[in-house]
Amino acid sequence: MFQCLLPFKWHGENQKREKGEKMKILSKLKKLTIIQETYKLLFTLVGLLPADRKLVMFESYLGKQYSCNPRAIYEYMRVNKPEYKLYWSIDSRYTETFKELDIPYIKRFSIKWLFCMARAGYWVTNSRMPLWIPKPKHTVYLQTWHGTPLKRLAQDMKEVHMPGTNTEAYKEEFYRESRNWDFLISPNAYSTEIFRRAFQYDKQILETGYPRNDMLLSPEKERLAQEIKRKLKLPMHKKVVLYAPTWRDNQYYEKGRYKFDVQLDLKEMQRELGEDYVILLRMHYLVAENLDLKPFHGFAYDCSNYVDIRDLYLISDLLITDYSSVFFDFANLWRPILFYVYDIEIYRGELRGFYFDLEKNAPGPLVTTTVEIIDYIKTLDLDTHNNQDYQKFHDHFCHFETGESTRKVVGSVFN
Template sequence: MPTIKEIIRDLAIAAYKIGSIFIPVKDNVILFESSNGRNYTGNPKYIYEEMVRQGLDKKYKCIWSFQNPAIEIPGNGEKIKRSRFKFLYYSRRSKFWIFDSRHQYYLRKNKKTKYIQTWHGTPLKKLALDMEKVNMSGHQNIEKYRENFAKNTSAWDYLISQNSYSSEIFKRAFAFDGEMLEIGYPRNDILINENNETKINEIKNKLGIDKNKKIILYAPTWRDNEYYDSGVYKFATEMDFNAMKNALSDDYVLIVKFHYLVKDKINWEDYGDFV
C-alpha cells in the first residue's frame, strides 16, 4: 500500500502534468541547475557568469533552481526552490534548460523548450548504458537503471563535450542522437583565461592560504556501494591525511572537494591549515 506521502506526491505530479499543458514558453526565460540543485557550480555556473559578464542577464530572465535558495549568485538571476511550485512553473515556461545532471523523472519539457545538457565529468569510467552492473545505494537492477537513464537522455537536445574522445563515449553511453557541441567545458575556461599570479593570489587570499604554498586538489568521485541511505553517499577514501600532512604541510595545502552526491560533513580541524 502506498504511504500518504507517496499518494500526495503522485497527485501533485498528476496535477503538474495536466496543468503544465496550459503554460506557454517565453523566449527570454532560461532555467539553470547544477548538481541537482545542491550547489552553484560547474558548467551551468560558468555559462551564466559569462552571460552576466556580457550583460545578458538583463536581457534574459535567468532562473536558478536550488535545494537551498540562500546560496549567493552574481547578476540578476532569480533563485527558486527546487521541486516547489515556481520550479514546476518555470520548467514549462523556460525556452532553455541548462542542467549538468539528469533532470527529475516527472519533469515535462515543453516542445518549444531547448534542453542543453552540459554534463559534469570526463568518461574515464563506465557511464549509463555502458555499465554492466549497478549498485546505487543498494539498488542493483541494471536493466531498470538503463531504462531510466535512456528515458532521461531522450529529452536532451544538445550535449556539451570536451573533446572527440568524450563525444564518442557520450553518444554511446547516453544513447544520444541530438546535437553534440564539442566546444570544451565552460567551467575549464578559467584554467586558461585566469591562469596568472594576480588571480591565483586572489583565490589564496579568499581561502586564507599562504601565498608561498602550493596547492594540491583532491576531488574524488563517489562510490555507489558506499552509502548511508538511498542517494546519501559516504566520503569513501583510502588517503592517509595524517601521513600527507607530515610529509607535505611545510610546502603544500590540500583542498578536498567532495562529489555532489556525497553528504558527509567531516571535521578537518585536526589538520590545521593543511586541509
C-alpha cells in the first residue's frame, strides 16, 4: 500500500534538495556581492590618493597570459620608455609563467593590486575588466582588444548563449565597460567600423594594426622561428601544422570555462602525415579541457598553455582553424590557411552569426572532415599556395600592419 506513495516521497526530497542548492547559490552570490561592494568602496577611497602617472598596469586575457598586444606594448616600453613603472595584473593560478620569465607582476584582487590599479596612470588590457572595479578619473584606459571580428560582437549579437548572463544583460555590461575606454586599437578599417557600432564606442580609435603582429613582420622572424622550435623540442626537419579553433558559446561547464571536443581524427592524421608533419593544438584561453595526446607522442603537441600564440604562428607552415580570428593575424605570414568548419551551419545560424560570407571571402578552403584535411595537406605546395583571393584578403585586412604598430600606439597614448 505504501509503495504507491514512494514517488511522492522522492518528489518531496528532490524539491528539498533543489531548494537547498538554490539557497547555497544565493548565499554565495550574496557573499560575492558584499565582497565586490567592499572592494569597490576601497578602490574608490584609494583612488583619491595622489595618482602615479608613470605607473602602467598590463593584463592579458583576464590575467591568464603574458601575451598579445599588451605584451608587445610592454616589451617596447621596457626598452624605449624606462621612466615608466610597468607591472602585470595576473590571475594567481598563473604565476609560474611570470616567475620563469622574470616579469614584474601583482596578483589580481590583492591589496597591492588594489592600490596600484587605483593609483595607476594607465591600464592596458586586451579583454574586459570587472565592472565592479571603478576606473579612476586620472587613469587612461587603453583597450587593445584581441582580434579582427568574424563572429558578431556585443551589440551586434542577436542572442547570447553564454552561461551566467542573458542577451540584455550581456549587452548592457559591454556598453558600460566600453564607456571606460579612452583608446581602442583597430587592426584594419573593417574592424574600425564594426567596433564603433558593436561597442557603441565614440572615443579615439587608433588605426595602427595590432602590436602583437609586429613580430610576424620582423626581419629576424626566421631566426626566431628556429629558436622556438628548439625550445619546444620539435623535429627540425618536419613541417608544422597549427590547429587553433575557437570556443562554442553553448558548450560549457560554468561561466568562463568552456568545453571543447577535438573533432580531428589524430590517429588517421598521424598514419597519413606523421613522416613529414607534426601538429600543434592550441585551444582558446576560455576552454577548460586538458588534452590527452599520449597516444600521439612525437606527432601531436598540446600548446594550449604555451605563453604566446604569435610564437606558434612563426614556426607553423600551415594553420587550421574554424571561426577564430587567428587567421587574420596568420595571413601576415602569407602561409596557407585551412578552415575546418564541421559545424558551420549551427555556429553561423544559431550561435553567433558572421560579419561576412566565410565561404566567399576566406583566404583558404573550407572542409568538414579529417579526410579532406589530409587530402589538402598531401597536395599542398607550400611555395606556390598564394593566389588572387589571398592577395585580396591580405590587402583588405592586413593593410595597417607594417611592423610599426607598437611604436605608433605608444607614441599616441604615452606622450
